[in-house]
Amino acid sequence: MRSYREPSVGPRLLLALVLGVVLGIVVTASATGGTGRAISSLAVLSTPTPTPVPSDPFWVVRAKKPAAPTGPRHIGIQAGHWQTDTVPEELANLRVLGGAVWSNITEQDYVLGIAQKVVAKLQAKGYVVDLLPTTIPAGYVADAFVAIHADGDETGTARGFKIAHGDRRTPYDEALLQVLAEEYWKSTDLPVDPNLTPGMLEYYAWRWERFQTTVSPYTPAVIIETGFISSAADRAVLFLHPDKVVDGIVNGVERFLREVPRDAVFRDDLVFPRATPAPSTP
Template identity: 45%
Template sequence: MIRLLGGVAALAAVVVAVVLVANAAVSGAVVTRAVTAAVDPGFVPAGAPLGQIGTDPGDPDDPWSAAAPPGGVILQTPGPSASPGAIGTLRVPLPKNIPIGPRRVGIQVGHWKTDEAPPELTKLVVQTGASWEGVNEVDLNLDIAQRVAVLLNSSGIAVDILPTTIPPGYLADAVVALHADSDGVGELSGFKMAHSARRGPYEDALLNDVKTAYAKATGLDYDGTHISNAMRGYYVFSWTRFQHAVSPFTPGVILEMGYLSNDDDRALMIDKADVVAAAISAGIMRFLSDTPRAKIFEKELVVPAFPSRGPLPTSTP
């Protein structure tokens, strides 16, 4: 279970790229050029504002100030010949530290160690997750995550079990965030999945592979009607809002494994935790075998920039 982080993220101070050009007065002298940031004129360093206020497609009610992720981005605004509605693009350079060695997967445990969250995520501190009939969601999430890690390890996959605090710009071949839901009354059943907007091209594949394996192994229905903005806007994947988010290159999805508040769903997740974990692991393995690392980190990402906000509405009597 997750709720959206409200409000506008605090922005780091603007870092201005300084270009010092020391021109010698004497003709023919060497020109020294010291460049303290990337030379592209549109380069925006990590944490600096992207110069636009956007509206999150996953949460239209919550406008925020976007900031560049670790590594920075290149902002390309529409040229003078662009069509009136053009919004430009964000180019995300390839990370300098692309993973090497065995395939790597991050399993994020929803609500785990939330009290250790950094200041930009302080609103998460109050989100302790669902609880039902004495079962706490965070304990369930951690149990399943550890089982998934054992299974993936046995297939030669390196696994990071991630708490609430994500290493800034975390790089892996896939990240799956685990949660369990509650409807507060015990009626709803099923699992849900989502990924964010403005990310890489492989998240639909990751979602579909895990979804297919999960439905088949658990027998749970897919509850497509209760996928929330909080899921689509999940902070772990929101690299334009938080530094403590996975890299835009890291394919990532959130899985609400079932309703803790539903007797059957809860029994499945607790009594058949090995089945649940095997399903998640199988979906991830399918994705990894279909999606080579060389593809995930093949070229820079180009995603739409943010629409600039129109004039604020005026109050009408």
Template identity: 40%
Template sequence: MLRWSLLSMVLVGVLLGAAPTARAFHPPLVVLQAGHWRSAELPDEFSRLRGNTGAAAGGVREVDLNVDIAHRAAEYLRAWGNEAYVLPATVPPNYRADAFVAIHADGHANRAARGFKVATSYRPWIASDLLVRELADEYARRTGLPRDWRITHNMRGYYAFNSGLYQHTIAEDTPAAILEMGFLTNPTDRAYLVTHTDHVAWAIALGIARFLATRPAEGWPPPPSFPRDDIVEVLHDNVPLFDGPGREFNRVDRAARKERYAVVERRPGWAKLFFWSGAERWIEDFQTRPITIP
């Protein structure tokens, strides 16, 4: 396709230090989400996340850094011939783009914890996996920050990825990644992120541009389908999840109020919840209510 070959020409020019001059007739659409930005405006389905501005340390708030770097990265992408927008915490329903990247920064009680990490949802899909790879490789190469391989459930289960369970999410066929740029609670990471904001943004934009150039002419294969016939919402906080349909089984996790899950099996009084990772989690029926996703 023409737009992708032109993008490749632009990317090569950027990497060689030349100013991009070519522009596709139908440029790729890139959406950067500034993590926690305007979180007070999140819809009711994500009310549990309202007011969260992320990590903070050394007088730096995560949300402010996210907004700054997301807008800088979007400017680079637009200069290279793409359409690029910055979204707040709220994602329009079923939002489609050629790439979606949520930008965040980490925090930890252990001030020695440092490094960046990139992940996509639990759903196995080549497009999102490639986006993670290109973004992580370019970010590591350009910033020199170490990579933290401790990917969390909150990253893989990021709310904006969960198109089968909520309305205000990206569409299933939008390649997506979440980037934790480094630890604000680590003095070395924080100093780099604060004093090299433009370079960090440039690294993010380059990683996304590299991904866009890998798109096959025939488009990406469709992602695996999500089970939608039986969706439930958790009614209470700290609801125990078990590895079998009964309280005699091991308690292996907890669910929070308003979290949603697809049900793949039912036993009397119990429901087995769907996880892309293959983990088996059972919840008692009375702890949930049925939900219909438009």
């Protein structure tokens, strides 16, 4: 009678066991034949944990990037001082600012008529256009934004148009300013007034770090004072040839959209030095 002994593990099985350890294969020996059987395939390798991106240093501010508009190019046209009486509490100081006046014509009435015609012309060309009052949707996003105003001067001697944008915003503000100024001048032949005011440079719509009712810093945006309604020379264009005013704005916006693709505007993050706190007044 032969004595019983465990079946020996042959060289092939030893090799299989070694490979199983290396490759992550579980191998079992048959109780009778001493052969191996793989009961699982290659082990799934875990995905390496991505290296976290270091946070920005405390002295910079990264503006939150919105989703870019989709579909046809999107434009915001604001009629200055329109519905100022309905602004939210954060802009309550604006409620007393009625704008320029000449005779029985107010800036609000004049620029609303111009803004409506600008919107109609741009819509007829296939653009998506919003006619906006003083209250702007929070973080308003568009391919371009133009706030339309008119100027006034108590002496009646000042004249001309001027355009401005804010700081701590997209660099494409300047591109919009340049082409709009060129096209507006070509259409109206009005002179340029170099006297930019704090009200233009610090327009509430630019101040996204202080107020909710503002244009996104990624939206190219400018304010245009179309001319002085207190100037007889300017009124000869503003009132007698409003189509020239409308065409100047429409041509400027269209040229900007032709020259600046949407992908370029919304591609890069906007990072600014941290601003010194200032009073939150519009």
